[in-house]
Amino acid sequence: xxxxxxxxxxxxxxxxxxxxxxxxxxxxxxxxxxxxxxxxxxxxxxxxxxxxxxxxxxxxxxxxxxxxxxxxxxxxxxxxxxxxxxxxxxxxxxxxxxxxxxxxxxxxxxxxxxxxxxxxxxxxxxxxxxxxxxxxxxxxxxxxxxxxxxxxxxxxxxxxxxxxxxxxxxxxxxxxxxxxxxxxxxxxxxxxxxxxxxxxxxxxxxxxxxxxxxxxxxxxxxxxxxxxxxxxxxxxxxxxxxxxxxxxxxxxxxxxxxxxxxxxxxxxxxxxxxxxxxxxxxxxxxxxxxxx
Numbered sequence: 657x658x659x660x661x662x663x664x665x666x667x668x669x670x671x672x673x674x675x676x677x678x679x680x681x682x683x684x685x686x687x688x689x690x691x692x693x694x695x696x697x698x699x700x701x702x703x704x705x706x707x708x709x710x711x712x713x714x715x716x717x718x719x720x721x722x723x724x725x726x727x728x729x730x731x732x733x734x735x736x737x738x739x740x741x742x743x744x745x746x747x748x749x750x751x752x753x754x755x756x757x758x759x760x761x762x763x764x765x766x767x768x769x770x771x772x773x774x775x776x777x778x779x780x781x782x783x784x785x786x787x788x789x790x791x792x793x794x795x796x797x798x799x800x801x802x803x804x805x806x807x808x809x810x811x812x813x814x815x816x817x818x819x820x821x822x823x824x825x826x827x828x829x830x831x832x833x834x835x836x837x838x839x840x841x842x843x844x845x846x847x848x849x850x851x852x853x854x855x856x857x858x859x860x861x862x863x864x865x866x867x868x869x870x871x872x873x874x875x876x877x878x879x880x881x882x883x884x885x886x887x888x889x890x891x892x893x894x895x896x897x898x899x900x901x902x903x904x905x906x907x908x909x910x911x912x913x914x915x916x917x918x919x920x921x922x923x924x925x926x927x928x929x930x931x932x933x934x935x936x937x938x939x940x941x942x943x944x945x946x947x948x
Contacts, residue, residue, distance in 0.1 A: 708759075708841045712875055719875075720817050724810040735804055738796070742770055745792050751805060756822035759842045764814040766822055767805035771796050798892045806845050818878040819844025820866035823906070830908030831863075838866040841873060848877075851884035859906045 708716065728735075742750040749770065756766040771793025775783045782788065789797075796802040809815040815822065822843035828836070849857060849865040857865075869877070 708873060715875060716816065716878065717813070720810050721813075723817060724807045728807050728811065731804060731807075734801075738769055738801060738804070741792060746770060746773060746790055755825060756843070757825045757828060757839060758814055758822055759839060761825075761828065761839055763825055764809070764822075766815075767808055769796055769802040769805060771802050800889050803845055810845065816842040816844045818846055818881045820847050820869065821850065821862075827906050830906060834867060835863040837870055838863060840870050846881060846885040848881060851881055851888050854888065855903045859903075 739750045752768045752770045752772075753765050754768075755763050758764050771790065772785065772788040773790060775788050777783060793802070806815060810817060819842045820838040831838075847866065848869040849862040852865055853861065
């Protein structure tokens with residue numbers, strides 16, 4: 657007999673395998689996201705024991721909204737300066753928009769300041785993050801200022817100040833059942849994994865910390881994480897993974913080597929989502945940055 661958790665996992669996996677990466681652009685079509693199939697989301701919301709509900713969840717949302725509203729007003733001038741600098745040094749658009757997975761598997765448009773150029777090779781594939789990352793982009797990433805536009809996502813209720821980082825919907829088929837539980841709560845600008853290593857961690861270590869947060873969430877823990885975030889930003893720790901400009905693509909538990917997977921120029925296997933496609937190539941062709 658198939659359990660409710662297994663049915664939910666199959667539903668989320670099906671949606672993720674069909675979800676195309678949308679190109680980065682300055683604006684987005686609201687109806688595009690309104691038309692997204694929400695059947696898996698409803699299943700998840702109906703699951704028993706879902707975290708972040710009741711009075712504490714209401715207080716968390718109220719704090720998120722109030723903090724985001726005040727922060728946007730306070731940071732309006734600095735954000736305008738950052739946008740103008742990107743426009744002058746890198747050209748338009750100044751924002752990077754990408755589709756990410758939120759609570760209960762719901763998709764939403766995530767916003768960041770643009771930190772990379774859209775430089776491609778002769779075949780039209782984006783160059784590596786390291787080659788596309790600009791000096792101003794490196795500065796924005798090291799200070800986490802590139803994340804400031806996500807205050808708008810918090811204001812809209814798509815994100816929280818604190819929670820697991822929102823990742824690509826194409827990662828959903830690669831999660832274990834335990835790792836998929838990171839979507840039981842609202843994604844955040846910062847989180848337990850971000851203040852305990854950030855991009856210096858492996859994907860598996862990040863997901864372990866994300867699930868720990870889901871199981872131990874409280875308002876006091878959120879406040880603790882916010883204070884720890886200030887220290888991490890000032891010290892500029894965990895900005896990138898070893899040997900990477902940001903974070904390597906998540907390829908699941910060991911990949912598909914030896915049974916028909918595609919292989920990249922480096923010789924490393926690339927996870928296939930469908931026949932003839934793979935997660936790394938689809939992401940590169942779509943202009944994706946900021947994987948973590």
